[in-house]
Amino acid sequence: MVAELSILKISLKLSNDHRVKMKIFTAIPVLFFLLSVAGNAAEKVIIDTDPGVDDALAIVFAFNSPELEVVGMTSIFGNVNTPLATANSLRLLDIVGSDVPVAEGAIKPLYSPKMPPPDFVHGKDGLGEIYLPPPSRRPIEGSAAEFIVRTVMEYPGDITLIALGPMTNIAIALSLEPDLPRYVKKVVAMGGVLQVMGNVTPVASANIWNDAHAADIVLRTDWDVVLVTADTTRKVRVKDNWLDNIRRNGGSAGKFVHRVSQFYREFYRSTGVLDGFYNHDPTAMAYVINPHLFQTEQRAIRVVTDGISIGHVIAAKERHYGQPGPWFDIPLATITTDVDSDGVMKMIADTIIND
Numbered sequence: 001m002v003a004e005l006s007i008l009k010i011s012l013k014l015s016n017d018h019r020v021k022m023k024i025f026t027a028i029p030v031l032f033f034l035l036s037v038a039g040n041a042a043e044k045v046i047i048d049t050d051p052g053v054d055d056a057l058a059i060v061f062a063f064n065s066p067e068l069e070v071v072g073m074t075s076i077f078g079n080v081n082t083p084l085a086t087a088n089s090l091r092l093l094d095i096v097g098s099d100v101p102v103a104e105g106a107i108k109p110l111y112s113p114k115m116p117p118p119d120f121v122h123g124k125d126g127l128g129e130i131y132l133p134p135p136s137r138r139p140i141e142g143s144a145a146e147f148i149v150r151t152v153m154e155y156p157g158d159i160t161l162i163a164l165g166p167m168t169n170i171a172i173a174l175s176l177e178p179d180l181p182r183y184v185k186k187v188v189a190m191g192g193v194l195q196v197m198g199n200v201t202p203v204a205s206a207n208i209w210n211d212a213h214a215a216d217i218v219l220r221t222d223w224d225v226v227l228v229t230a231d232t233t234r235k236v237r238v239k240d241n242w243l244d245n246i247r248r249n250g251g252s253a254g255k256f257v258h259r260v261s262q263f264y265r266e267f268y269r270s271t272g273v274l275d276g277f278y279n280h281d282p283t284a285m286a287y288v289i290n291p292h293l294f295q296t297e298q299r300a301i302r303v304v305t306d307g308i309s310i311g312h313v314i315a316a317k318e319r320h321y322g323q324p325g326p327w328f329d330i331p332l333a334t335i336t337t338d339v340d341s342d343g344v345m346k347m348i349a350d351t352i353i354n355d
């Protein structure tokens with residue numbers, strides 16, 4: 001901006017033609033306007049999701065955020081089986097009053113066996129056993145992967161893919177369209193443990209473990225991919241007083257957030273996590289809106305795809321493995337290493353309360 005104004009000043013000095021000066025003066029406010037419009041444009045996102053209580057919170061947060069334009073959702077197994085993930089995605093769109101398309105995703109991992117959904121965490125309905133009515137709409141024709149490819153190609157360079165569950169749909173989309181990395185703006189995925197213990201095995205978090213092959217493909221593809229690790233999301237807690245504030249002051253969205261969270265809250269309490277529950281998926285959504293709340297590092301990532309360490313994310317500190325083999329030429333991805341927890345929770349509360 002400064003450089004552009006300097007060039008304009010130089011042009012003014014050099015020009016003796018009054019009409020040229022007038023044209024440049026007219027151009028300055030237009031330039032400011034165009035830059036401000038470009039700066040405020042909402043980020044176009046596709047949410048790939050397995051709702052899931054924390055998915056529900058992330059989706060309510062996203063649809064209340066003026067910074068985001070959700071252009072569609074895609075469903076995936078994980079917290080629930082895929083058909084229920086599809087229905088719950090549509091139910092959540094009914095809750096937030098949106099008619100964006102939902103495309104149904106894969107029903108099983110690329111290669112590994114499908115694991116049973118953890119209904120003791122998210123409830124039998126996946127949404128904390130509040131048993132919402134059936135959705136008012138149906139998913140669109142075609143698969144999630146096809147929808148991702150079609151939408152990315154329709155808005156080249158503009159779409160951020162937000163993966164809140166296993167990355168199967170995104171891996172399939174990559175196989176359908178090899179040029180996808182050139183046209184996707186960014187991929188932000190939630191999952192992976194680096195320092196802390198995993199929630200399904202000592203070395204794996206659910207989103208990675210549920211389809212380790214897909215995660216390995218997505219995280220070692222040469223595109224702008226960010227892994228919002230569980231190390232980070234566990235630092236962000238949803239506490240009872242935060243939920244009470246949202247319920248009182250957040251209108252219908254706030255009341256829903258409080259209601260959908262209670263079963264999940266009790267699960268965490270039963271495991272000894274007393275100080276609120278981990279805010280996994282909404283924290284990934286917060287990264288998309290304001291990455292400045294996070295500390296990150298660049299790492300070359302691969303995921304273990306078999307054996308007792310399946311789902312283990314290995315994040316090498318440098319891209320320096322030049323020898324042929326599994327680490328040859330693996331590009332650097334971004335991982336989150338720390339977060340302003342209070343900043344994330346304040347942003348979510350402000351978004352829901354002020355909407």
Ligand SMILES: [Ca+2]
Binds near residue numbers: 049050079165281
């Ligand atoms: Ca999820």
